[in-house]
Amino acid sequence: MHAQPLPSAIQISLAELIEMRHRVREVQLFSTPARRSPLIGLHHSKLRGRGVDFDQVRIYQPGDDVRSIDWRVTARTQEPHTKLFHEERERPIYIMVEQSPRLFFGSSLLFKSVLAAQAASLIGWSALEHNDRIGGLVFGGSEPHEIKPRRSKQSLLQLLNRLARANQALSSHSAAPSEAFTLALRRAREVLRPGSLAVIICDERSLTDSSEQQLSLLARHTDLLLLPVSDPLDHALPAAGLLRFAQGAGQLELDTHSRELRLAYSELAARRQAQWQRLAQKLAVPLLPLGSQREMVEQLREQLNAPAGRKAP
Template sequence: MSDLCVNRQMLLDLASQARLMVNPPGQIPPGALSGERASRQQGRGLNFDSLRRYQPGDDIRMIDWQTTARLRTPWVRQYNEERERPVFLLVDQRLDMHFATRGQTKASAAAKTAALLAWRSHHDGDRLGSLVFNDTTLALHPCRAPRSTLPALLDDLTHYNQRLAQQYPLEPERTQTLSQALQRALSAIPRGAWVAILSDFHDLNAPAQALLAHLRRRCEVSAFVLFDDLHLRLPRSGTLAACYGGRSASVTLTSALSADIRQHIIGRLARQQQQLNQLGIRVNHLTVTQDLLRQLQKGL
């Protein structure tokens, strides 16, 4: 099938590639895809478990002073360190994502990246949730065991991506914003989850930033910014042709115009990254014309 859209078999075939993802530092937070683990140990874990008598070598910071005073002998607190981090994927399949200068569209690249992350979550036994949205509708699945949510997510990615290709170039009567999608997702995202947002973030406005700030206080958030690298490949002179909805246009490039286009896009990506970084969100730029798995392995 054309790179303009994905199919379910294509997403199923990514299962083996997902095993090659090594979660390099800086790309996926430690433990984000590590599965559900609970280790009984002393320490400042998340969940209090029980009290027991102090033993030589115990960390004195774990002494429960109220119990110690009441029983007149040292007692320490024990914790179950909660290491589970559910995975939630928010995937943009709006018309603005249906763009490519060569190879696959931003929407197709987002669908494939989401499938890779979902398969990695499945291999590690993590709970998985998702929200896939286009300009008018969305499909939402709360975090559950991946054996139930992964097939549904692959169906959603296939349906929304193919529907986008079929509807192009018809403009929707209304456009669902990133902030509206985030608002719908909030109630389905458990505290402490790792949230991956796959979009071009073209409408990263004040409402969206406010919702991301709220989400960041509860979860670890990574932004996967999909972009086409046309601006890095523009010739200094020549003709640039574009088509949309059966209409075509061309622009005569000059050295100055190519430089202006390049700087405009570089500046927009830099502003996006600065805004997201200020919210405490890690930014991963993914070039749709390059191998996605290799970029994930490098931690881009």
């Protein structure tokens, strides 16, 4: 069996979310003048001219996109020149992070709810350092909490405060509101303007037909970054005999000695992962799955540094 998480990994405080700002430099999430973020290459085709500004013209180099050739300068100088662009320095980034009872679980390093909160905080601090406007929505509890995107540290702190309070209010005895993810996505469609970036941090099991439809509609006018969160026990059951699960008033018993049961459980998890992968490919957006068995910054750094063409684990 997996080792149980330490108490500090079961709930997270506002102070811990604020301290996450010191780890921003460990993961290159957004472009800087000195370095181009791998995320831009993963979803530049979805920008469709939004979120980028003209930077300069230089002599054409092998490998440059021929669609960026500046024909006027080329005709005037009789030498091929190409336009360079850089990311818009102030785009709305809307961080949607789930804090529902289904995330209040962890079988190894930390709870999924803590992992989701850590990821939201790191992305928020990264975006603030990049001079973007920060806002978001904490959903999955009794009621959602929304912060409108603003370019201020205060806006991010308000979001993190809501996130910490929602995290600390979680318990194994509460039930997750039905369709919370779908409703959160509908809200995002109402408030986000074209060119915004919606960062989706949710339980891997939250993806349903209705939420997938909302994600597809949202992707029509905003860019997306998908970070589904899971635990090793979401993907495979150990042969540990009779296991009892409880959530609210509901209880479930599983005989994990059954090979057929374990196989069916693993196949169901594989279908969930494949559904996320198909969705990301269809929408041409980055997919960065996170697992509660490993440290969050390490996972993001590994996936963003993965060679082109290799799928993130």
